[in-house]
Amino acid sequence: MIEADNTLHTVTIAINGARKTAAVEPRRLLVHLIRDDLGLTGTHIGCDTSQCGACTVEIDGQAVKSCTVLAVMADGASITTIEGVAPKGGALHPIQAAFHEHHALQCGFCTPGMIMSVRQLLRDHPSPSESEIRHHLTGNICRCTGYHNIVRAVESLATEAHHD
């Protein structure tokens, strides 16, 4: 019989600029470390099949579904969550502001993951076409908006120079 490995491993990450250390079991998912151990609940869990994208964060500058990563795999990484994207002082990040302006959310459950995914898109393709936007967001499911206003919000950012 295969026995579960309950040995705790120390994981140290930089998250939204702050250094954090936690002791985790090898099977613990990064999304649970972020939400339950570090209390950053803006990163959501919307499925158990790695399909919804609500858990998307950035690991060393790349958008990743944090439910697909073991916490131990993130040891030493620099992670940004939705709590870390807006500038200090209460202003919205430009993508957040565009979502607000174009009514790109309803319940808002998918929005943190959408924002993190759009950041990746605009870094890779500063002026994406509508089809490129829709293709990029296939990994992020929204049950409310029908995606139309999300696409409009991203299109509004396409010619703006500053996305980070």
Ligand code: FES
């Ligand atoms: S919770 Fe990670 S993809 Fe759905």
Ligand code: FES
């Ligand atoms: S706004 Fe409700 S799931 Fe997207």
